[in-house]
Amino acid sequence: MxxxxxxKNQQSEQEFLKAYDSSKYEKPSVTADILVFTVxxxxxxxxxxxxxxxxxxxxxxxxxxxxxxxxxxxxxxKRELFEETHIQNVCLEQLYTFSGVHRDPRMRVISISYxxxxxxxxxxxxxxxxxxxxxxxxxxxxxxxIQFIDKENPSYTISSKELAFDHYEIVRMAIDRMRGKLxxxxxxxxxxxxxxxxxxxxxxxxxxxxxxxxxxxxxFRRFIKREYEExxxxxxxxxxxxxxxxxxxxxxxxxxxxKINEQDFS
Numbered sequence: 001m002x003x004x005x006x007x008k009n010q011q012s013e014q015e016f017l018k019a020y021d022s023s024k025y026e027k028p029s030v031t032a033d034i035l036v037f038t039v040x041x042x043x044x045x046x047x048x049x050x051x052x053x054x055x056x057x058x059x060x061x062x063x064x065x066x067x068x069x070x071x072x073x074x075x076x077x078k079r080e081l082f083e084e085t086h087i088q089n090v091c092l093e094q095l096y097t098f099s100g101v102h103r104d105p106r107m108r109v110i111s112i113s114y115x116x117x118x119x120x121x122x123x124x125x126x127x128x129x130x131x132x133x134x135x136x137x138x139x140x141x142x143x144x145x146i147q148f149i150d151k152e153n154p155s156y157t158i159s160s161k162e163l164a165f166d167h168y169e170i171v172r173m174a175i176d177r178m179r180g181k182l183x184x185x186x187x188x189x190x191x192x193x194x195x196x197x198x199x200x201x202x203x204x205x206x207x208x209x210x211x212x213x214x215x216x217x218x219x220f221r222r223f224i225k226r227e228y229e230e231x232x233x234x235x236x237x238x239x240x241x242x243x244x245x246x247x248x249x250x251x252x253x254x255x256x257x258x259k260i261n262e263q264d265f266s
Contacts, residue, residue, distance in 0.1 A: 028099075028108040032077035033064030033167070035095070035174045036087060036116045038123050039191040042205040044139045044212075045151060046171065047123070048163075049084050049131035055105050056164035058132065060148070062171070064111070065130075073112045081116070083129040090116040091190070095174055103166045113170050115178070117190035139175070141212055146171065178210050186233070186260045195253040195260065199242070200224060233257045 011019070036047035048060040065080040067073050074092055082088045092114040099110045127134040137148035137158070146168070150156040160168040181187050191206045192198050204220050228234045238250040253260065 026108070028110050030067045030073065031064050031109055031111045032067055032073045032080060033062045033111050033113045033170065034077050034081045034092065034116055035062055035113065035171065036081070036085070036090070036118055036123075037174070037178070037191075038118050038120045038136070039206045039209045040120050040138065040151065042208045044175070044209040045120075045136050046139055046148070047085060047087075047125060048135060048137055048148065049127065050133035050135075051164060052130045052132040059164040060137075060158055060162060061164035062113075062167045063131070063134075067112075074114070077112075077114045080129075084127070084131040085125045085134050086128055087116075087118070087123075087125050090118055092116050095170070095177060098166060098170060100166060111165075111170070113174070115174055117187060119191055119193045121193040144172065146175075175210075179212070182207060182210055186258075189253060189260045192253075197237070198251055199248045200251070201248065231257070 038045045038047075047063065049063050051057055051059055051061050063081050063084045065076070065084070067076040071079070074094075077092055078088070078090075081090070093116075095113040095115050097110060097112050101108065103109065103111070123136065125134050125136075136151045138151050138154075140147045140149055146160045148158045148160075160171075163171070178187060188203060188206045188210060189195065191209075192202060200221060203224065204215055204217070207220065208214055224234075229236075233254055234251045235254050236249055237252045239247050240250055241247045
């Protein structure tokens, strides 16, 4: 026995790797799941797919799928998002790793979740791959519970308990994380349809949608002035009369002061 240990210790790394038996350990599978959020007026929306296959056949779920051996988790997330919804060229931010032992009835599956913040005007989607359907649902909260309301058909709703796997837990964490970052990151601006031309009302509606509360107009104006105007992150470019209301100040995001999606959610 001692002789075998000595021989093993004298192996080079190349010899060790060649003789290594990877079947000694069970291996969990890994998926990448993507929460695609958008804002419509002052409401938060989430893209869900209807599963075509078992398990949870015909149930609504977050887009996602298995990570291949030759790709990173983020590459898999972008690939799966395109295959199932045809959405591409979005910025992904990692949220959390969900590793509950029994979260998938097939086998041990660990999920790496990502958040994509997509302006509504860029939400061009259609179902593909193993997604039977894909729809945008508006989020309505009742305490910690969530009801998902089909944007195009408000009479069609699903409850949080109807989501596949542990996807309600993932959605709940994503919303909480975004809310926590509103005060110290730029994530609200990521939902603007046009970062080169927007008003305080535009950005306030986004903050209201994410926070789930109506902000006091005066307090919000002071917050934006302190955190964004005075720091040079946004610049005033014009004053225009919009619709029949009072003239509104038009702002532009200052690209020289940094990107909007430069902070990680982890």
